[in-house]
Amino acid sequence: MSISHPRHVAVIGAGIVGLAVAERLVAEGHRVTVLAPDPPGSDRCASYGNGAFISPASVLPLSAPGLWRRVPAMLLDPAGPVSIRLRDLPRLAPWLLAFLRAGSRPDRVARIAQALRLLLHDAPARHAALSARAGAADLIRATGLLYAFRDRAAFEAERAGWRLRAECGVAWRACEGAELRALAPDLSPACRFAILVTGGAWCADPGGYLAALARFLGAAGAEVRCDRVEAIGISGGQLRGLSCAGGFLACDAAVIAAGIASAPLAAQAGDRVPLAAERGYHVEIADAPVSLAVPIMPQDGKMANVSIRGALRAAGQVEIAAPEAPPNWARAEVLLSHLERTYPVLSGRSHDLRRWMGCRPSLPDGKPVIGRASGCAAVIHAFGHGHVGLASAPATAEIVADLLAGRPPARDPAPFSPRRFRRFSARQKSDACPTQIRQLPGPRKDRP
Template sequence: MSKGHVHIIGAGVVGLATAASLVQRGYAVTIVDREGPAAGASQGNAAAIAWTDVAPMASPGLWKQAIKWLADPLGPLSIRPAYALAILPWMLRFLAASSRKRVARSTEALVELNGAALPAWENLWRASGTHNQVRRDGCLELFDTDASLSDARSGWAEQRGYGIEVEELTAARLRELEPDLSERVVGGALVPGWIQVDEPKQLCLTIASWLESQGVHFETGEVAQILPRENGCELLLKDGSRTDVECLVIACGAWSRALAGQLGDRIPLDTERGYNITVPEPGVSVKRMIMLPGHGFVMSPLSTGLRVGGAVEFGGLSLPANWKRVDAMVAKARLFYPGLKTEGGKRWMGFRPSLPDSLPVISPASGHANIFYAFGHAHHGLTQSAVTGELIADMIDGTGPLIDPAPFRADRF
């Protein structure tokens, strides 16, 4: 007998993982999405379970680097002129979150959340039968200047302090691991605990198929309005249809802010637009994920080809894509892998739902006991999805939380 019926808005990886946790605890689940599973950022991410990445984007020294990047309109960080005024309040909050005290608090919260992320994924992989879609080859961080390599060492020391293994490697050793790498690299590190999935969209679709076999119902529709009731709420869809809901989870990524606002929660969610290209025959061998922190992009070998992607562009949800950003990333990637080919590559742009303090919202809605939030994971949506699902299920179940949920509450802003 069902413990209750939960509706989830959003069929990305966070919504799917939340449904998985709930259905295993005996809840009936319906997922509502305007397009279907993995139609947004969940299909185009870099495929990493980056639980070892515990540094918030906001940091005391980032602004010095950011100013350099902003000078290049095709660099790792850009703001579209038409969106500059709209993003200003978010940027001011980001600046406030960059103080040493705030960064320390955010880091502690990320260490806890990401520390539980991999065990949560191990549970989900076992339950859904997707453990065979996982690679455990680690990740290489590469640097092409002695200064950037030196700067990275303090971050590696902090990771080691949290029990995360980081092995610094010489340029010669890096080229032994990645023979097609150019002479440009001066050094780097291997993070062996980093985990990658074969192909993020396929992983989501396989989990969605398993959820259907467990009785989860998928509906296509766009929620226009949430009308709270004494016990639950009513969903009004854009096609005019209405649905009575006893318990609701909002997990629709970049589109979550407007729905939370209807419930009285003014959450400073905005979007970091990310770009990539996936090349089926890249002409070079990339054996594991490559991170290039000084240039703001990654190279990720997938079962469908090599994905070159990353960067941050603030431009909201409606401005057209600037595909020159993909060309700029490819040009930089060829400095490290000169033989890289892009013929037949598929370009993509997606929206990372981001909050100024680099922490997601995993929380009940303010003043609405049966409505919950699971969004704002920025660059770590895939990484943190399974643990987010477990935390939301804990809240709905009324059981003791896996970790302290206070840093992720909706009313912290």
Template sequence: MREVDVAIIGAGIVGICAAASLAEADRAVTVFDRTGICEETSSGNAAALAFPDVLPLAQKGMMRNLPRWLADPLGPLSIPPSYFPKLAPWLWRFWRAGSPRLYEKSLAAQSSLMRLAEAEWMRLLDASGTRSMLREEGALELYESDGEFKASLPGWQARDRFGFEFRHVAGDEMAALQPGLSPRFVKGTFMPGWKNVADPKLLGKAVFEHARRRGRVAFEQRRVETIAPSDKGALLRLADGEEVLCRALVVAAGAWSHRLAAPLGDRIPLETERGYNTTLPIDAFDVKRQLIFSSHGFVVTPLETGLRIGGAVELGGLDRPPDYRRSKAMLEKTRQFLPGLRTEGGREWMGYRPSLPDSLPVIGRSRNSASIVYAFGHGHLGLTQAAATGRLVRDLVTGQSPAIDLSPFSPQRF
């Protein structure tokens, strides 16, 4: 039986940042993934380092807009009718997460993680020589009516309490931030601390190369079927039958992670937000910074490799085929919001966001093995929180005191 020091299941951006952080601590790391480095969900996200995005989804207008959104099968939120019975327990927890008491706890925990995320990303970008991939133009959230703008104000007040910078804009100032907007948008909010990267897939691959240069880091394109505790750490059984013994194991397999955790006694209510996008040629429209159309549930991001239009939520699990009508619906809306947008030549994509009902990830040890660490469930914020999660994984694996209080992120909190 082969033995390794630290095994990581999942080569998405969270697993890659964990590998980089552990390499910096002089640990030997083997990353297992069925496809490649940042080839799945981490390849097609909106490229945001969304540090001000601390509001739980249950408090971001989703509950208020739920009836209207569900009435539109191609709108910001879709739930296939046949999936409702399976989803009902998750929806109940999601609704409860919007209660004032739980909301405040989630907001404080998310803000703490975001502060660490910003510090760790800036450090990692410098260490890996990828600072040139950072875009610091901020983001502009847009509103089509005074009523929509006023409904957003409690969320901005909450961000203000935790020190996140923003300013409300209108008229010429809004037009200067993004020329060519449809006149249907009457107000906006500009977040200067919101950052983006040139391309999330290219960044993930560059961070992994940094990890390889820094230490003993290897990648194996292998599927892990099961995991189990061992008196020497943890045992992985691969799809081809090989068994691998590791001193420490990190589960960062995104939307598939709960399937690995359940046999260990960790029943984690992870659901899959299936997100869609279309990436247009880079000259499709001159977008100055990420544009957020919150009432429609999607964003437009200028990348080094194209103009990405994506978002929305389809709560439909891991097994249903993609419904690319959803990406086409967002593209049509964007054509109305940005008159003159050229919509030809786009590439459609669908990915699986691993989401927990309280909008907080799981970062902590398995209940039955201190050698098994979970790092998944980041929802829309996997890229944003990856460097912080990598740092916290390193703290847990090496036995250091975590950089922040991890109790809100405990795998046992459910």
């Protein structure tokens, strides 16, 4: 179906993916309604609390050859960067097996990396342009990004991953000695080596960016509506509209960009996909005596350290668990003690702290689902961006706009097809691919 002349498109979700999609569609002349139960920029979505990295280097999936050997340790280690909530293990086991399989061989990892490259290679430039159109150019900073190691030997242990990144066109170089100290004066002297991803960028206020995009959309004629989509009305393969908590919305096309809540909607449109929550945490020190001109990802903790609105944020941890399970704030404490080790000036002080938990919407192969729904050509999927949703939102928006216009997409959407899970979903019971829309409990921060 082509809707190359302006039609009414409903975008379900006001995280970074939904808002980037809405912006593209408004620019192409569509009438757009964005629907989300919370105001854009609220802390109830993953796009609010993330690590703010817009990194072309984020092409490697979390799953890697040999990872299965570390699963017992993940189940037992409360302080490790990756953990699995024991109680959820039976329900999540099929997802976990598919996840381990996706990264079990170097050729599989390389294919995923090449696919993610399609979405990430120009992400900093795309965000610079998007933020400028939204009047928020100051929020995207193209300073490069530092990946810090204890020493060169620690880097050499991860050399294969960096070689693959280079094969994907990512520009990086070593940074040590006086240059590293100048870029990161507060970094512990125990970190003696870093990789500088020269083309990397970051967002100085992810929540503020969402709010700015929503304001821009409103001014450009889109409607951003506080409402919750409960069902997609499809009959005879035709989209009739959306059933929302606030009533029925007639529309000609719909884009599912509801983050972790997308799977039941996608199932209504004919695609059962194994979406799971890789829950992540952040801790922010509001009054930190450390301000990072260039964000840092210490490789021993696999967490993003970034200065957001005057606070020092550490965002990371992967907790594979049911999205609605209560947060385990011990994970935020792990981030805090890592921060204190990484920046010695922080230790021995009391901090004004904020803690947050959110759900990365993740498919087992680390790639999002972008493409037309199997059960209705007027419904487009744009969800499941896992660890790279901030960075890959503008490229996702371009693909969605191409599909809605009936143009051959400039970026090949084949690796992101919703149909790649058909065999997996056919084998699973409904638990792994929920069709019921569940309301997530909120707010998931430790204080107002």
